[in-house]
Amino acid sequence: MASLTVRNLRKNFGAVEVLKGVDIEAQTGEFIALVGPSGCGKSTLLAMIAGLETVTSGEIWIGDRMVNSVAPKDRDIAMVFQSYALYPTMTVRENMAFGMESRGIPKDEQKAAIARVASLLQIEPLLARKPGQLSGGQRQRVAMGRALVRDPKLFLFDEPLSNLDAKLRVDMRTEIKKLHQRVGKTTVYVTHDQVEAMTLASRIAVMHQGQVQQFDEPDTIYNRPANIFVAGFMGSPSMNFIQAEITSASGTPSITFPLAGGGVANLPLHDGVADRATGRKVVLGIRPEHLSRQSPNTVGKPGMATMSAPVEVVEPTGAETMAVMKFGELEVVGRFSPDEAPKTGENMPLAVDMSRACLFDPATQKRI
Amino acid sequence: MSSAGYAAMAGGNSFWEKLKSWTPIFVIAPAVVASFVYVFVFSGWTMYISLSDSTLLPTYGFKGLENYASLWANRRWGVAYSNLFFFSGIFVLTTMAVGLLLALLLDQKIRAESFWRTMYMYPLAVSFIVTGTVWQWLYNPTGGIQFLVQSMGWTDFEFALTTDRKNAIWAIIITGIWQSAGFTMALFLAGLRSVDGDIIKAASIDGASTFRIYRKVILPSITPIFLAVAVVQLQSAIKTFDLAVALTNSGPGISTTFPATYVYDLMFQRGQIGEGAAAAMMILAALAVVLVPYSMYLGWRRRREVVHV
Amino acid sequence: MSDATISSAPALDLEAGRAGRRHLISRIVIYGLLTFFAIIYLMPLWVVFFNSFRPLAEISANGLIAFPQSFRLDAWPQAWSEFCIGGQCAGMQRYFWNSIMMVVPATIISTAMGAITGYVLSKWKFRGSEIVFGMMLLGVFMPGQIALLPWAFILGKIGLANSVYGLVLVHCIQGLAFTTLFCRNYFVGIPDDLVKAARIDGAGFWRIFYRIILPISPPILIVTVIWQFTGIWNEYLFGVVLNSGANQPITAALVALSMSGTTVRTYDVMSAAVLIGALPPLLVYFFGGKYFVRGLTQGAIK
Numbered sequence: 001m002a003s004l005t006v007r008n009l010r011k012n013f014g015a016v017e018v019l020k021g022v023d024i025e026a027q028t029g030e031f032i033a034l035v036g037p038s039g040c041g042k043s044t045l046l047a048m049i050a051g052l053e054t055v056t057s058g059e060i061w062i063g064d065r066m067v068n069s070v071a072p073k074d075r076d077i078a079m080v081f082q083s084y085a086l087y088p089t090m091t092v093r094e095n096m097a098f099g100m101e102s103r104g105i106p107k108d109e110q111k112a113a114i115a116r117v118a119s120l121l122q123i124e125p126l127l128a129r130k131p132g133q134l135s136g137g138q139r140q141r142v143a144m145g146r147a148l149v150r151d152p153k154l155f156l157f158d159e160p161l162s163n164l165d166a167k168l169r170v171d172m173r174t175e176i177k178k179l180h181q182r183v184g185k186t187t188v189y190v191t192h193d194q195v196e197a198m199t200l201a202s203r204i205a206v207m208h209q210g211q212v213q214q215f216d217e218p219d220t221i222y223n224r225p226a227n228i229f230v231a232g233f234m235g236s237p238s239m240n241f242i243q244a245e246i247t248s249a250s251g252t253p254s255i256t257f258p259l260a261g262g263g264v265a266n267l268p269l270h271d272g273v274a275d276r277a278t279g280r281k282v283v284l285g286i287r288p289e290h291l292s293r294q295s296p297n298t299v300g301k302p303g304m305a306t307m308s309a310p311v312e313v314v315e316p317t318g319a320e321t322m323a324v325m326k327f328g329e330l331e332v333v334g335r336f337s338p339d340e341a342p343k344t345g346e347n348m349p350l351a352v353d354m355s356r357a358c359l360f361d362p363a364t365q366k367r368i
Numbered sequence: 369m370s371s372a373g374y375a376a377m378a379g380g381n382s383f384w385e386k387l388k389s390w391t392p393i394f395v396i397a398p399a400v401v402a403s404f405v406y407v408f409v410f411s412g413w414t415m416y417i418s419l420s421d422s423t424l425l426p427t428y429g430f431k432g433l434e435n436y437a438s439l440w441a442n443r444r445w446g447v448a449y450s451n452l453f454f455f456s457g458i459f460v461l462t463t464m465a466v467g468l469l470l471a472l473l474l475d476q477k478i479r480a481e482s483f484w485r486t487m488y489m490y491p492l493a494v495s496f497i498v499t500g501t502v503w504q505w506l507y508n509p510t511g512g513i514q515f516l517v518q519s520m521g522w523t524d525f526e527f528a529l530t531t532d533r534k535n536a537i538w539a540i541i542i543t544g545i546w547q548s549a550g551f552t553m554a555l556f557l558a559g560l561r562s563v564d565g566d567i568i569k570a571a572s573i574d575g576a577s578t579f580r581i582y583r584k585v586i587l588p589s590i591t592p593i594f595l596a597v598a599v600v601q602l603q604s605a606i607k608t609f610d611l612a613v614a615l616t617n618s619g620p621g622i623s624t625t626f627p628a629t630y631v632y633d634l635m636f637q638r639g640q641i642g643e644g645a646a647a648a649m650m651i652l653a654a655l656a657v658v659l660v661p662y663s664m665y666l667g668w669r670r671r672r673e674v675v676h677v
Numbered sequence: 678m679s680d681a682t683i684s685s686a687p688a689l690d691l692e693a694g695r696a697g698r699r700h701l702i703s704r705i706v707i708y709g710l711l712t713f714f715a716i717i718y719l720m721p722l723w724v725v726f727f728n729s730f731r732p733l734a735e736i737s738a739n740g741l742i743a744f745p746q747s748f749r750l751d752a753w754p755q756a757w758s759e760f761c762i763g764g765q766c767a768g769m770q771r772y773f774w775n776s777i778m779m780v781v782p783a784t785i786i787s788t789a790m791g792a793i794t795g796y797v798l799s800k801w802k803f804r805g806s807e808i809v810f811g812m813m814l815l816g817v818f819m820p821g822q823i824a825l826l827p828w829a830f831i832l833g834k835i836g837l838a839n840s841v842y843g844l845v846l847v848h849c850i851q852g853l854a855f856t857t858l859f860c861r862n863y864f865v866g867i868p869d870d871l872v873k874a875a876r877i878d879g880a881g882f883w884r885i886f887y888r889i890i891l892p893i894s895p896p897i898l899i900v901t902v903i904w905q906f907t908g909i910w911n912e913y914l915f916g917v918v919l920n921s922g923a924n925q926p927i928t929a930a931l932v933a934l935s936m937s938g939t940t941v942r943t944y945d946v947m948s949a950a951v952l953i954g955a956l957p958p959l960l961v962y963f964f965g966g967k968y969f970v971r972g973l974t975q976g977a978i979k
Contacts, residue, residue, distance in 0.1 A: 052873050071385065073879035085870035089892035098888070099878030146878075391882045392801035396809075399794045399857070402850045403813040410827040411819070417826055426826060470714060476707050486966055487715050490722070493962035493969060495911030497928045498955045501935045502721045505741050505944065515740040546717070551973060558974050607820050610913045614932055631822045636918060641826065648822040659818055 002061075003028045003186040004049065004154055009058035011044055018044050020210040021058070026203075029184045033201035035191055037233070040207040043158060046190045050156055051075050062154055073102070078147035079156040082163060084139045086131035092142050093127040096149045103150075117149045120182070137168050144176075148183065155187040161196065173199060194234045198222065206230045223356070228365045231285050231358060237322060240332045242284040243362070246277065255284050255354075258328040260310055265327070267305035270354045282368065285358035288322065288335035293342070294349040303355030311342040323348070411652060418645035426641055435646035445647065448625040451537055452654075455544070455626070456605040462545050463601055464594070467552025472582070474553070475560050485557075489550035496547065500614025503543040504530060507615075533623040536616050540624060544611055548604070552597050559593035560586060592669075599662045606654050627651050729753065729948035736944045756949035762934050769953050771923055772930035776910055776957075778841045779926055783848035784905040790849065791856020791901060792894070796886055798857070799864035800872050810861060816854030821914045824851075828919060839920050847919065848909045855908075856901050859975060863897035864890065896968070903965050904972035907958040927954045 004026040011019040019041045026032045034042040047053040049060060051072035060067050067075050078099075087095050093114060100110045118124045121141050131139060140160060147155060160176075161169045177200055180187060191197055197204045198218045205215040206229075214226035225231035231239045244257040246269065253269040267284075298304055309325040309332070316322075321341035323334045325348065334350070342348040359368040418436070421429040439445050470488055474481055491499060506512040509528040517525040529539035563586050571585045609628035616624040618633070625633075627647060634644030720742070727745045728736055729752050739746070758768040765771075798810045828847055829838070837843035867890065875885045916926040925933075931954050934947060962969050 050873075050877060052876065072877045077877060079874065079877050081870045081874060083868055083870045085868065085874035087871060087875070087889055098875070098880070102879035102884060388881070392797040393803060395882070396794045396797045399790050399853055400809055400813070403816055403853055406824065406850050407812060407815045407819060410824045413827045414823045426830065469710075473707055473711055478707060478711070484711055484715065486963070487718050489970065490959065490962055491718070492973060493907055493958045494955045495913065495928055495958070497911070497913050497931050498951055499721070501931055501951055502725055504935065506721060506724065508741070511736070511741045511944070513742065516742045519740060554970055554974055603818065613913070614935070617936065628820070628822055632914070632918070635825065645826060648820070648825070651820045652823055655818055655820060
């Protein structure tokens with residue numbers, strides 16, 4: 001059963017259209033991530049699910065109840081805010097009890113619930129402290145505790161990790177994942193960080209300009225992006241986009257584009273592509289990790305094409321090395337293991353994994 | 369974006385829930401209505417009376433601008449507004465100069481700063497009535513400052529402002545400055561302290577002297593505060609009433625009449641309510657002349673900042 | 678190397694000495710000026726304070742500004758309960774209590790209303806709430822003279838003419854603009870997320886106010902209370918116009934007192950009376966000075 005359904009949801013602020021017909025749904029226990037650049041409407045969508053913003057048109061269902069005009073407190077939801085929004089004058093215990101108190105839940109039940117959640121999150125030693133006496137990570141934990149303690153039907157997270165430093169963010173990400181696995185609550189998680197979305201979610205909705213660009217499992221979003229925006233937004237470094245044309249130069253249908261120094265690259269087309277009409281303009285999308293140095297292992301493998309390109313900049317990060325190469329006028333980033341990394345100035349012999357490449361229609365921006 | 373529009377949003381389906389979502393509006397309605405009446409109805413009412421033939425009691429026979437005409441023809445009103453111009457000019461400039469001097473002195477990393485500050489600002493807690501009464505004694509030639517200096521040997525020393533028609537206005541000016549300079553000091557000091565410390569550090573690394581840092585870096589960055597202080601002081605000068613009553617009671621004769629004291633006089637001593645209301649409207653107009661351009665300037669500056677940031 | 682050290686040392690010393698002397702001179706100038714102004718500022722307070730303990734004969738002989746030669750407390754009880762003002766010989770106490778009866782309820786009510794109005798105008802915004810706020814702000818600048826006739830008329834109609842309760846009403850509405858301004862500007866700084874979190878937690882309008890907003894607000898409430906207390910205590914125009922005789926607040930009584938001195942001025946008793954009138958706001962200032970100054974600067978720069 002779907003525990004959250006959003007149908008053709010629209011939101012206007014005056015003349016500005018912030019959401020232009022959004023459809024998503026989450027199955028019970030699912031972890032949904034809403035991801036997109038700032039201003040894409042993801043936080044507005046979350047606020048509307050929470051009941052903090054009015055609905056212009058469309059429907060929001062939680063469980064089998066239409067909640068368009070239900071007050072936030074009656075939606076059976078809990079929310080973790082980017083700023084944590086812990087009540088500064090209350091202790092951690094009082095923060096956690098506040099929601100139950102407002103609902104008139106008996107004192108001993110409150111106590112039991114707080115004890116259960118505090119041990120789950122290992123925040124028992126913090127219960128008597130005020131938010132001002134907690135570190136960033138501890139506040140984050142308490143904010144989650146406050147949400148968990150009420151045992152809601154739906155969990156909402158609004159960029160909960162973006163105020164933490166990089167190291168702590170990775171740790172808390174793992175915590176959230178573990179926690180979700182343990183409690184199994186339906187969760188909607190807003191983030192601008194595509195890594196968070198990829199690692200946490202069972203399904204991701206990529207949003208841009210008030211619309212859901214693609215709503216699918218992380219693997220599909222990453223490997224078969226619906227359009228150029230999704231392909232470019234997910235993954236870091238970003239996918240390389242190359243203006244190209246389909247030809248049949250050497251008898252087999254190939255992708256052709258100009259190279260630095262006047263030549264052209266001919267990369268044989270992978271069998272999976274249906275529309276291979278000669279002369280068609282396409283955008284070739286290659287992820288940095290699908291470029292590698294030619295070697296006996298790679299050359300000759302099915303779907304593997306070869307070419308070479310001059311290397312402009314090399315950026316080792318330790319575990320892997322990024323290299324910026326010139327494909328004609330274009331700068332293309334490749335991601336190599338350190339032992340096969342190129343040197344600056346080298347004309348690198350490349351193996352391109354065409355079976356993993358994406359082709360996009362330049363007019364519609366959609367994947368072919 | 370925040371909770372905007374919540375009040376208009378139905379909080380639920382039942383009547384009770386809907387009613388509850390209007391709570392914020394119901395709650396502030398009395399305060400809003402009272403403020404509306406106070407600001408608009410009261411000034412409209414007074415304006416209407418200023419156009420009426422009211423004398424001892426409010427009556428509502430319309431007689432146009434006659435009250436204004438007779439007000440401006442009155443010699444005493446002439447004294448009142450020329451006093452106001454004279455007083456305002458000197459009061460605003462001097463309180464700003466003294467306040468800035470005190471603020472700069474306090475900004476020199478001095479010991480026991482809060483002790484000094486407390487001394488310069490205590491008059492602000494006290495009413496103009498108290499200040500005026502005490503200073504009236506000090507100006508009194510037979511017991512105050514003149515008496516003190518004469519008894520110290522300078523027997524022909526004269527300092528009798530409050531009994532001298534020509535100079536009585538100075539008694540009000542001096543006392544006003546004494547009372548208000550601590551206020552301008554507080555505003556300037558807050559301004560000086562709000563300047564980004566890194567800019568000052570950068571300037572001193574560049575080798576600028578303390579004097580140059582103040583002149584070239586700190587003071588230019590608080591120019592908006594100069595304007596704000598001037599406006600606040602000017603509007604309080606326009607409202608001058610208590611001080612003139614307690615210190616000289618508009619005297620000797622009519623020499624220290626101010627618009628606000630004249631309003632009181634017309635309305636409650638001479639039973640010329642219509643003309644008094646006309647004088648009150650003139651005070652309102654004077655405030656508008658100061659405050660409307662200033663708030664337009666503030667709005668313009670805010671918009672410009674939005675564009676630039 | 679050693680040559681350089683030896684030859685440069687005296688030069689440095691000289692330089693340091695000159696700088697030190699310049700520093701010393703500037704310090705003397707700074708503290709000198711501060712002391713000069715402090716004397717000017719303290720002199721009037723000093724005059725009333727000592728004169729309230731000096732016998733009248735001594736004041737007449739040595740002037741108002743002189744070191745006290747003797748000490749007596751008689752002036753204080755006289756000022757409190759016997760002194761004649763406007764034909765009534767019951768001292769300042771009646772007017773003092775009038776002011777207390779006026780200032781306490783007016784301060785509490787106007788602060789409470791300002792807090793709630795500020796809460797709505799910052800955390801429960803509605804269409805037009807900015808306009809409402811702008812309109813209420815105009816009240817900050819209204820000259821009292823504009824409101825005199827309407828107030829006199831309204832208080833007469835509702836039976837509160839010449840009554841301390843009438844003044845309470847006047848000051849509540851007069852002060853609303855300031856209290857709303859102070860509270861609203863403070864509440865704007867409280868993150869909206871707190872209110873949203875509380876709404877999801879099931880708290881309503883009032884619960885959020887009591888449990889979330891008010892517990893964070895003591896700083897601004899103290900500022901507002903001090904501002905209202907001193908402002909209302911020191912107010913004169915409404916007190917003298919709307920009330921008369923035994924119902925006037927202490928400021929009006931002080932003016933009547935200093936005007937009534939047609940014969941010999943009893944400076945000793947009058948000094949005590951002036952101090953009685955000035956003491957409550959002065960105490961507030963000396964104990965809550967930080968908040969008082971904050972109110973002044975916030976009220977000025979809107």
